[in-house]
Amino acid sequence: xxxxxxSCDIAxxxxxxxxxxxxxxxxxxxxLQSVSxxxxxGKRVIDPAELPALLPDCDLVxxxxxxxxxxxxxxxxxxxxxxxxxxxxxxxxxxxxxxxxGGSMADWAxxxxxxxTGDPDREPLSGPEHLCAFAAGYTxxxxxxxxxIDRLRSGTxxxxxxxxxxxxxxxxxxxxxxxxxxxxxxxxxxxxxxYPLTVLPxxxxxxxxxxxxxxxxxxxxxxxxxxxxxxDPRFADRLLRWDNRDALDQELAGFLQQHDGDHxxxxxxxxxxxxxxxxxxxxxxxxxxxxxxRFWKEATDGGILPGDxxxxxxxxxxxxxxxxxxxxxxxxLAGLRVWTxxxxxxxxxxxxxxxxxxxx
Amino acid sequence: xIWVERPGARLDTHIAEGAEPTPFELQFxxxxxxxxxxxxxxxxxxxxxxxxxxAHALARQAHVVVENFRPGVADKLGVxxxxxxxxxPALTYVSLSGWGADGPWAEWRSYGPSIEAASSIEGxxxxxxxEPLRLGHTLPDGVGGLVGALAALRGLRxxxxxxxxxxxxxxxxxAYVTLAADGVIEAKRTxxxxxxxxxxxxxxxxxxxxxxxxxxxxxxALRLDGDADRMRFAEAARLDRVLPTNIEAAEIAITGFxxxxxxxxxxxxxxxxxxxxxxxxxALELAADPHLTERGFFVAVQAGGRAYPLPGTPFVxxxxxxxxxxxxxxxxxxxxxxxxxxxxWRQEMRCSSQGG
Numbered sequence: 116x117x118x119x120x121x122s123c124d125i126a127x128x129x130x131x132x133x134x135x136x137x138x139x140x141x142x143x144x145x146x147l148q149s150v151s152x153x154x155x156x157g158k159r160v161i162d163p164a165e166l167p168a169l170l171p172d173c174d175l176v177x178x179x180x181x182x183x184x185x186x187x188x189x190x191x192x193x194x195x196x197x198x199x200x201x202x203x204x205x206x207x208x209x210x211x212x213x214x215x216x217g218g219s220m221a222d223w224a225x226x227x228x229x230x231x232t233g234d235p236d237r238e239p240l241s242g243p244e245h246l247c248a249f250a251a252g253y254t255x256x257x258x259x260x261x262x263x264i265d266r267l268r269s270g271t272x273x274x275x276x277x278x279x280x281x282x283x284x285x286x287x288x289x290x291x292x293x294x295x296x297x298x299x300x301x302x303x304x305x306x307x308x309x310y311p312l313t314v315l316p317x318x319x320x321x322x323x324x325x326x327x328x329x330x331x332x333x334x335x336x337x338x339x340x341x342x343x344x345x346x347d348p349r350f351a352d353r354l355l356r357w358d359n360r361d362a363l364d365q366e367l368a369g370f371l372q373q374h375d376g377d378h379x380x381x382x383x384x385x386x387x388x389x390x391x392x393x394x395x396x397x398x399x400x401x402x403x404x405x406x407x408x409r410f411w412k413e414a415t416d417g418g419i420l421p422g423d424x425x426x427x428x429x430x431x432x433x434x435x436x437x438x439x440x441x442x443x444x445x446x447x448l449a450g451l452r453v454w455t456x457x458x459x460x461x462x463x464x465x466x467x468x469x470x471x472x473x474x475x
Numbered sequence: 476x477i478w479v480e481r482p483g484a485r486l487d488t489h490i491a492e493g494a495e496p497t498p499f500e501l502q503f504x505x506x507x508x509x510x511x512x513x514x515x516x517x518x519x520x521x522x523x524x525x526x527x528x529x530a531h532a533l534a535r536q537a538h539v540v541v542e543n544f545r546p547g548v549a550d551k552l553g554v555x556x557x558x559x560x561x562x563x564p565a566l567t568y569v570s571l572s573g574w575g576a577d578g579p580w581a582e583w584r585s586y587g588p589s590i591e592a593a594s595s596i597e598g599x600x601x602x603x604x605x606e607p608l609r610l611g612h613t614l615p616d617g618v619g620g621l622v623g624a625l626a627a628l629r630g631l632r633x634x635x636x637x638x639x640x641x642x643x644x645x646x647x648x649x650a651y652v653t654l655a656a657d658g659v660i661e662a663k664r665t666x667x668x669x670x671x672x673x674x675x676x677x678x679x680x681x682x683x684x685x686x687x688x689x690x691x692x693x694x695x696a697l698r699l700d701g702d703a704d705r706m707r708f709a710e711a712a713r714l715d716r717v718l719p720t721n722i723e724a725a726e727i728a729i730t731g732f733x734x735x736x737x738x739x740x741x742x743x744x745x746x747x748x749x750x751x752x753x754x755x756x757x758a759l760e761l762a763a764d765p766h767l768t769e770r771g772f773f774v775a776v777q778a779g780g781r782a783y784p785l786p787g788t789p790f791v792x793x794x795x796x797x798x799x800x801x802x803x804x805x806x807x808x809x810x811x812x813x814x815x816x817x818x819x820w821r822q823e824m825r826c827s828s829q830g831g
Contacts, residue, residue: 137629153660182749207791210766215746220674220683221753224696229685230757231611232600238685239694239755241674242600242610249654250614253621258790260628265796267635274793281772281789284761286617292505294758295783296498301692301757305608312588314597314607321607323592325584380583389573389584391593393607396662396669399595399652407578410649418664421656424649425626426575428556429641 116174116263119144120158121166123179123186125245126203126279128154129252130259131177136423142169144188153420163188173198174266175259180204183214197272199262203255207278217279222247226283227290234304250286251279310356311335311363314393319375325389332356338386339370477537477819478511478804479530482518485806490779501778508776509785511803517814518807521552529814534559534566536820538634539627543571546581556642566640567630571623575646585647587613594651599658601671618654619647675722682718682725685755686733693738694755697729697745704750711748774800 118141120131128143128151135141135157143150143158144166150158161169166188170176178189180202185192194200202208205217205225215221223229223241233240255277262273290300305314311326326335329352336344344350344366349359356363371379376392383390394402400419405411408426411419488504490496496504517533519526531553534540540559542549549555549570556568570576573585588609591597601608626643634640652659662668669677674684676698682705683698699705705718705725712732718725733741738754745752756764762773762784770791775782788797813819 133625137632153656206766207770209791210769212766215753216749216751218698218700218751220685220696220698221751224685224753224755227756227758227761228611228614229696229755230694233608233611234602237602238674238687239696240600240602240608241685241696243596243655243658244676244678245657246596246654250618250621253618253625254789257621257624257628258792258796260625260632261790261796262792264628264632264635267632271794273796275796276791276793277789278770278791281767281770281786281791284767284772285786285789286614286621287612287758287786288510288616289502289506290612290758291762291785292502292509292783294762295505295785296502298498298502299757299759300612302611305606307588307609312586314588314592314609316606321592323588323597323609325586325589327586384580384583387584389586389589391585391589393592393598394595395598396595396655396659397667398598399593399655399659400663402593404574404578404580404593404648405652408575408646408649410652414660416664418660420660421653422649424622424645424653425629426644426646426649427626427630427641428644429639 116140117172118142118175118177119169119173120155120177121145121179121187121189121192122177122203124181124203125154125248126251126255126277126282127177127179127201129249130201130203130255130277132156132158133253133256133425134175134259136425139175144169152414152416156420166192171195175199175201175263177255177259178202180208180213182216194274195272197270199259199266199272200274201255201259201262201277202274203251203277203279205279207281208276212280219244219248222251222279222283225280227287228283231290231300231302233302235302237302239302247279247283251277251282254282254285306360308357309353310360311367313360315364315367315371317371317374317376317379317392320395321393322371322376322379323391323393324383327353329353331388334387335383338383338388339367341366341370476514477533477809477813478514478516479521479533480516480518480806482520482807487806489805492780494779496779501783504778505776505783505785507803508778512776512799513801514804515809515813516804516807517810519810521554527553530554531559531562533813533819535563536818537563537566538631539567539569541569541571541623541627545584546570546572546576560640560642564640565634567627567634567643568640569623569626569630569643569645571619571645571647573647575649576644580648587615590615590619590647590651593648594655595659596651596655599655599669599671601673603671603673603675605671605673607671615647615651619645619650622650682722682729684726684729686726686730688733688736688738688741688754690738695733695738695741695745695752696755697750697752699750707748707750708745711745711750776800777802 116139118134118139120143122128141158143155143160144163176194179186206212229239258275309327311324314321314323326332333345350356380390410422412422414420488507490504521527574580597607623645630641676683680701685694685696688695709717742752742754773784774787776785787799790797
C-alpha cells in the first residue's frame with residue numbers, strides 16, 4: 116500500500132508510522148531537517164517538489180490541521196477523492212474550535228483529563244507533554260486501517276477527521292456514566308474510590324498497589340507478613356478500608372519501608388496482588404520485562420527507540436515473531452530524490468545533492 | 476461482533492421503560508452501554524464440551540478473535556491461538572494482557588494503575604517537589620484497547636489481501652510505554668531522569684501552566700511558545716510591560732490577569748489573540764460543550780425511558796464509518812439465536828474476505 120505522510124503534528128506522524136510497522140511503503144514529504152529519528156523511522160523521505168507527481172498514486176494520505184488551516188505541504192492541496200485521507204488536529208476541522216490553536220496543554224484540558232488529575236486542593240495537573248497526541252495517533256491509525264479495508268471492499272475513499280479532544284474523551288471509561296448518574300468526577304490525588312488501589316512510599320521510591328476486592332486485601336495482608344490485618348475490623352470491607360486509609364497506610368509502612376520497590380512488587384505479585392514500582396524513565400529503559408521481549412531497539416546514535424507494540428507471531432505453531440510483509444506496490448520513485456529514514460539500523464547517508472529547504 | 480460471556484459473570488444492568496433506577500444502577504447501565512454497544516452476546520461455559528464446540532464453530536467463521544485472559548488461560552480452555560488457528564488458519568487472533576505472553580512478568584497481575592506505574596507515566600506526573608501521581612482516570616486499559624483494535628485491523632487487512640492469519644500478543648505495558656517513549660529516549664540519551672515539573676514544560680522558552688479563573692475550581696490551561704506568544708499574551712492581557720523572563724514572576728503576572736476573568740470569555744479571547752488556551756472543563760461542561768455538540772460527538776443513550784449523553788465515536792468521517800448509538804446487549808441476550816444458526820455473521824462480511 117502507498118502511504119503519503121504530509122502531517123506536521125505528533126498524532127499524524129505517529130499514526131502514519133504505524134503503517135511503517137505494518138510493512139507499508141510510507142513516504143514522508145517534508146524537509147530533510149525536520150525528520151524525527153523515532154516518528155519517521157523507516158519512512159522514505161521525499162522532496163516536497165515531487166509531491167504533485169506522487170499524489171495521484173497514493174492510497175492513504177495523512178495531513179494536519181490547526182487554526183483553521185491545513186498545515187505544511189497539505190495547505191491548499193487537493194487530496195484525490197478515491198484515497199483515504201486522515202487529518203489530525205487538536206479539535207477537528209469543523210466546529211466552533213476549528214479555528215483555535217491546539218497544543219499539548221490544550222489537549223489535556225479539552226480531553227477532560229486535566230480537571231480530574233492532581234490534588235483536590237491544588238491546581239489541576241497535566242501528564243507527560245505529548246501523551247494525548249500519541250493516543251490520538253493510535254486512534255487515527257485505527258480509523259485509517261478501517262477505512263483502507265473498506266476501500267479494499269468497496270473502492271470508496273473517505274476523509275477521516277481525528278481530533279485529539281475526541282480521542283481522549285473516548286478513553287474515559289466511566290467518567291460520563293458517573294456524571295449522568297449524578298456524580299461529577301473530581302481530582303482525588305493519589306486516591307481512587309477503593310483502597311488500597313493507590314501509590315505508597317517504599318524504601319527507594321514508590322509502589323503502585325492494586326487491591327480492589329476483600330479477597331485481594333486478604334492476599335495483601337498475608338503477602339506483606341501481616342495476616343492479622345485480615346481480621347482487623349477497621350479493614351473488613353472496602354468502605355471501611357477507605358474510611359481508615361491513613362491507619363492502613365501506617366500498618367503497611369513497616370513492610371514497604373523494608374524493601375525496594377522492585378522487591379515489593381515481586382513479593383506482592385507472588386502473593387497474587389497487582390503491584391509495580393513507580394518507575395522513572397531510566398528504569399523503564401532497563402525494565403527486565405521489556406528487555407526480555409526485546410521491546411527497545413538500538414538506535415544508530417547509541418540510544419534506544421521503542422519497538423512495535425503490535426507483536427505478531429506467524430504462523431501460530433512454532434511461534435517465531437512475524438516479519439513485516441513485503442512491499443508489493445511501493446510508489447514508483449525512479450528518478451526522484453529519496454532518502455530512507457532509518458534510525459534503528461544501518462544509516463544510509465543522505466544524498467550529497469539533497470536540497471536545503473526551509474523549515475515547515 | 477459476537478461477545479462470548481461466561482454465564483452469570485455479568486450483572487444484568489437493564490433498566491425497564493419507566494423504571495426509576497438508583498444512581499448505582501444507572502451508572503452501571505451506562506457503563507455497559509459505552510463498553511458493549513453494538514455487540515451481540517452469547518453466554519458460553521467454555522469448560523463444558525458442548526459450549527466449547529459452539530465457540531469453535533464461531534471461531535471457524537470469524538475473521539478476528541480478541542481475548543484478554545492472563546497468558547495461558549485461553550490455551551487451557553481450548554480457545555488459545557494455536558487451537559483456533561488450527562480450526563481457522565485465516566484467523567487474526569489478538570491477545571491483550573497486562574505485560575505480554577512471555578517474559579519474567581508474564582504471570583504477574585495488573586490493573587491500569589500498575590501499568591501506569593511501570594510505564595514511567597506516573598513517575599513523570601506530579602507537582603514540583605511532590606510525589607508521583609496517577610492520572611485522574613485509568614488510561615492504560617483504553618490504550619491497550621486501541622492497540623488491540625489496531626492489531627485486529629492490521630491482521631484483517633493482511634488476510635483480506637490473501638495473507639495468512641496471525642497471533643498478536645499485545646502487552647498493555649508496551650502499548651502504554653510507547654506513549655511515554657519520548658521521555659525514555661531522552662533519559663537514556665542524557666543518562667539522567669528529570670525531576671517532576673508540575674505543569675511546567677521541559678522545553679526551553681515555553682511558558683505553560685494551569686491558572687485560576689474567577690469562580691470555584693475554575694481554571695484555564697495555556698501555553699506560550701516563545702517570545703512571539705509572550706508578546707501576544709501581554710497585548711491580549713493589556714499588560715503595561717512584557718512578561719518577565721523569570722518563570723515564577725511570569726506565572727504571577729498571568730494569574731493576575733486570568734483570576735479576574737470569567738471562563739466563558741477568557742479562552743475565546745486568548746484564542747482570538749492567537750494563544751493556545753483552553754478552559755479546564757469538567758465532565759458536565761464537556762457533555763454540553765458547543766463544539767462537541769456541533770460535531771455530534773456525544774450520543775444520547777436511552778435508559779429507563781430517559782436519554783443520557785455518552786461519548787460516541789472519534790472517527791468523524793465522510794462517508795460515515797461508525798454508528799455509536801447502538802445499544803448494549805443484556806448478558807447472553809442472543810445466545811439462543813446464535814446457537815440456532817449456521818451463519819452467525821452477515822453474509823456480505825464473509826464474502827468480502829474471499830474477494831477483497
